[in-house]
Amino acid sequence: MDILQYIISLNKISIIAFVAAGAVVIYELRLMKREHDKKRVPKIPHFNQNEKIDPVSNATPLATEKKSKVPFRINHTILLSFIAVVLVLFGITTFFTLDSKQNQTRFIQRSQITIQEVKSSGIKVLDENGKDIQNDSTKLHPGLKIYIAIETIPESDIDKARIRVNESAWTTEHIITDFNQSWKSYFKVFIIPEGVKSLKIDAQLHSIKDGWLGD
Numbered sequence: 001m002d003i004l005q006y007i008i009s010l011n012k013i014s015i016i017a018f019v020a021a022g023a024v025v026i027y028e029l030r031l032m033k034r035e036h037d038k039k040r041v042p043k044i045p046h047f048n049q050n051e052k053i054d055p056v057s058n059a060t061p062l063a064t065e066k067k068s069k070v071p072f073r074i075n076h077t078i079l080l081s082f083i084a085v086v087l088v089l090f091g092i093t094t095f096f097t098l099d100s101k102q103n104q105t106r107f108i109q110r111s112q113i114t115i116q117e118v119k120s121s122g123i124k125v126l127d128e129n130g131k132d133i134q135n136d137s138t139k140l141h142p143g144l145k146i147y148i149a150i151e152t153i154p155e156s157d158i159d160k161a162r163i164r165v166n167e168s169a170w171t172t173e174h175i176i177t178d179f180n181q182s183w184k185s186y187f188k189v190f191i192i193p194e195g196v197k198s199l200k201i202d203a204q205l206h207s208i209k210d211g212w213l214g215d
Helices: 003-009 012-040 076-110
Strands: 114-118 123-126 145-151 158-165 185-191 198-207
Touching (some): 145 158, 145 198
């Protein structure tokens, strides 16, 4: 995800809060620098050489202790530490929010697997509960275990079948003899691999007399 996508993914409230916190940090740093500069410059009193000084009138009276109100001052270090913690929490929250959005996007993208082409009639795509999911692409995703079945022909001499997925040539590995009575179909177990966006399925029934039907 580049910077532009990152900014777009943030909501307006988060952006405003982040900018406001950053502005406060910059303001506090400027105040601390100004106070530091004031402490470094000594105050030199100004003397007028032509002015006559009356020792009596200019005598410094004895200082008396007075309880003066101490003005309230914000501890800049504590304030900056608090803002830093807020920014860190904001960053962590944003990271997990974006990560969650990315995971949702990946799930949506990986779920768009379709049955691109079925060359043979009587083919079924079933989940582990035996439910037909051939026309529901949202149910299909990499890693899912499915059953690909081809319905037999009643009262015939069919003894086996063969099924291939995303392949163009038949091999002996495609031959199956597993039969489900309730489905009235020969079937094979297939786990959808990663990176697959479509399933191209082809299947044939085998007759003892006529061989592979459809050849």
